[in-house]
Amino acid sequence: MSKKIKQLPDIQVELPRHCLHCGRPLPAGEHKLRKFCAVWYDQTGAVHDCKSDYHTIKKKPVNDEFRSYRNGITVDSTAIATVISKFGNTVTTAQLDAHDIQLAKSIEYDITDDGKIISHFHGYLIISDTATGKHQIQSI
Ligand SMILES: [Zn+2]
Numbered sequence: 001m002s003k004k005i006k007q008l009p010d011i012q013v014e015l016p017r018h019c020l021h022c023g024r025p026l027p028a029g030e031h032k033l034r035k036f037c038a039v040w041y042d043q044t045g046a047v048h049d050c051k052s053d054y055h056t057i058k059k060k061p062v063n064d065e066f067r068s069y070r071n072g073i074t075v076d077s078t079a080i081a082t083v084i085s086k087f088g089n090t091v092t093t094a095q096l097d098a099h100d101i102q103l104a105k106s107i108e109y110d111i112t113d114d115g116k117i118i119s120h121f122h123g124y125l126i127i128s129d130t131a132t133g134k135h136q137i138q139s140i
Contacts, residue, residue, distance in 0.1 A: 021050035080124045080137060089137045096126075096135060103128065 017026045019037045026034055036051040079099040087095050096103070103109070103126060106119035117128040127136045 019050050021054035077122045077124070080121060080126070084137055091135050091137065093133060093135065101126075 016028070017034075018024065019026060020035045022037060024037055026037070036054060037048070039047060039049045039051075041047055079101050083091055083095060083099050083101065103117070103119045106121055106126070108120045110118040110120075112118065115130055117130065119126045119128065123140060125138045125140055127138065128134075129136070
């Protein structure tokens with residue numbers, strides 16, 4: 001005697017989908033690619049645009065980080081030129097500090113075999129000799 005296994009019907013359940021920004025359920029039967037609420041206006045006339053808000057928030061930290069990065073480069077280049085005009089190409093840490101030139105803000109750095117640190121800035125290299133505490137600035 002064999003038991004007949006009843007084949008379950010192929011049911012497609014449509015799970016409720018929600019706006020990626022505000023989490024409100026999206027209307028059933030909406031286009032499958034829709035991920036956000038439709039743009040709507042409240043009584044005060046203010047626009048609610050979940051899609052734009054979502055992408056603005058996502059981009060914001062990147063924009064802020066990029067802006068501060070760019071500002072860092074601009075400030076340093078001008079400051080480095082000022083330091084060279086005042087003190088020449090070999091300077092002390094105190095002279096760099098006085099002009100807010102932070103080696104940690106360099107675009108990148110290398111460490112040479114003899115222990116010198118080469119900090120790359122926009123337009124300049126600053127070669128720091130940790131033994132003497134002097135920094136040599138080169139235009140590039
Ligand atoms: Zn929404």
